[in-house]
Amino acid sequence: MGTESIEGLRAWQxxxxxxxxxxxxxxxxxxxxxxxxxxxAGGSIYWIIKGAILCRQKLIRLDEAIGSDGIRRCAIVTDPELIAVAATPKRAFQGWRYLQPNDAPPDLAKARPSDDALPAEMQAALASIGIL
Incomplete structure (x- = not known):
């Protein structure tokens, strides 16, 4: 699944x-x-959008999912809340497995209703030069 924005992820979910x-x-x-x-025990899945980690979701449980091909897979079940984090440049990776707590980007303060979200490309660009 690929997405262009946090809103796109929200719509997919x-x-x-x-x-x-x-x-x-x-x-x-x-x-x-x-x-x-x-x-x-308190983990999150971190979502990479347009080359940057932009949000996370708390993990709730791991469910077994059997595909139409009969292969056992893991369904990572998350809390519905998407928590915005400081934009952090990152190539695609298995974030639910390998992101150490000290490498995790900090959560952002909740947006005010009047705030506009920055486009994912702009967040990634600003993060790559250390502004966000």
Whole structure:
């Protein structure tokens, strides 16, 4: 799944295809995390959009998902809240597995209703030169 913005991610996650039976967002991946219990003890999935980590979601549980090909996969079930983080340049990676807490970008203060979101490209560009 690729997206152009946090709003695009939010829209995708609101679709029935991207939700569990209980209505929570999920991301299905081929590999089951080896440190699953550790991840569930306060871990998050960090979303890279347009070359920068822009937001995260708290992990709730890991569900088994069997694909139409019969292969067992992991459905990473998350809290619906998308938490904006300081834009951090990053190439695609398995963030739910390998991002150490000291490497995690800090959460941003909640936006005011009158604030406009910066486009993902601008956030990535500003982060790459150390402004965001």
């Amino acid at each position: 609101s679709s029935p295809m991207a939700q569990t039976r209980d209505g929570l967002p999920r991301h299905v991946t081929r590999m089951w995390p080896k440190r699953g219990e550790e991840l569930l």
